[in-house]
């Protein structure tokens with residue numbers, strides 16, 4: 001196909017998860033020509049890729065969906081925390097309602113993009129993941145909705161390729177599934193994905209070996225089945241719950257308490273922790289005292305509470321010390337907690353072994369298993385890599401996006417992310433991120449950001465069209481200011497004290513810096529809206 005015959009779009013959106021589909025629906029309704037390119041074979045973003053056993057969302061369902069009444073009115077979730085299969089059905093339902101698929105190219109991976117200064121358009125290159133066929137398209141604007149977890153991180157373990165059993169990253173789990181019953185299964189990683197696989201497969205495998213490096217500080221999920229009556233009752237509150245999202249730190253329907261840990265007596269503090277614990281979910285994390293992420297001593301009080309609660313559930317004191325150590329591995333909540341259902345009881349089972357890879361690091365993978373530094377070979381039929389993601393930036397830097405200076409975004413971000421308002425980078429005109437670096441992103445409920453940050457992006461694109469603007473670029477000054485603002489906020493927090501994906505610290509060689517905006521969603525939106533009010537201050541329009 002030559003460039004002259006190539007299709008031209010107003011907007012090309014990359015990614016068909018919550019963020020990308022929201023962009024599609026809104027922009028199309030406003031009359032923009034828009035398409036979504038999606039590498040997966042179906043809608044849903046992470047819910048397409050993460051179909052490993054036990055995969056389920058850890059935000060409660062009422063606010064883990066689009067907020068439009070015409071969508072939620074006729075849809076009921078069957079569980080408070082739905083699993084991946086139900087979330088896929090939800091996307092199917094949304095598609096039926098909004099007729100999204102006609103403008104989504106599935107199996108289409110965007111591999112590169114170059115900005116043509118004369119045309120003021122991106123020439124975007126894509127590859128069909130099934131046929132290998134290449135294609136290209138011109139787009140005035142490129143909107144990246146690649147999510148924070150679209151690029152799996154696979155550690156460089158010697159011999160990994162030689163393993164003769166089944167070996168899969170959780171986010172590349174075979175769509176047809178794998179029968180784990182009666183198998184010897186090994187799981188590397190105990191983050192949210194690891195916790196879910198471990199608790200799901202432990203009852204059915206013949207032997208489970210968990211390779212733990214850092215203990216996860218998991219919270220009780222308190223899963224519930226939702227019948228029609230419960231759904232009806234919950235729906236009566238939906239409008240109110242959705243309205244709250246933009247006013248809370250993380251885009252949820254609850255927020256931090258209006259007091260600090262040492263504002264209250266020890267008795268009141270413990271009673272508060274007990275209440276939060278009973279509610280479960282993320283409430284003990286994001287509905288707690290408001291200095292939890294800022295004051296190490298205050299944070300330690302909750303860690304001690306958490307540790308004692310967890311240890312009660314583990315029979316062997318040595319195993320308990322590994323899963324819930326006396327001293328915190330890092331402050332609570334500055335590395336993302338996971339929600340668990342029966343995670344800790346799993347370690348009381350005879351067929352489950354916890355291997356501490358800090359004590360005895362993984363040396364290599366052999367055709368038959370994993371060898372640790374103590375010389376043991378852990379024989380396995382299936383090896384699960386629950387090792388996380390090149391988070392937030394990985395989905396963006398995986399694409400060969402070349403800006404006006406000829407550099408790729410990967411090259412620019414290698415020295416640290418640079419954005420204005422977390423939505424654009426200088427040198428890359430007409431390119432916008434939703435749920436991207438230095439925006440609330442990983443600190444924010446996904447559907448909330450998809451809609452609220454997404455709406456800001458839609459309004460920006462509308463403004464550009466209405467003012468006859470065809471080129472927009474973040475200014476280097478705005479970028480510097482935003483970077484300084486994020487760094488200053490970060491410095492006051494405890495986030496740098498954990499080696500987490502929030503900090504880019506989980507991928508060797510990646511620059512260590514906070515990848516999400518730590519000022520909370522309301523402040524973030526306020527700053528975006530202030531820029532808009534000033535004619536999109538921080539952006540050069542032409």
Ligand code: N01
Pocket residue numbers: 056057058059149155156170188189190191192193194196211212213214336339357362386387388389499501506
């Ligand atoms: O990834 P992670 P994840 N040797 O980076 C370990 C979302 N999510 O996929 O902590 C040994 O958290 C690593 O060890 P350490 C959610 O936002 C949501 O679990 O670096 N171990 C860690 O234990 C979540 O936060 C849901 O020391 C190695 C694990 O692998 C985010 O996705 C479900 C290792 C990686 O944990 C990422 O979660 C799933 C090595 N070489 C995910 N390399 C829900 O909604 C890495 N590890 C419920």
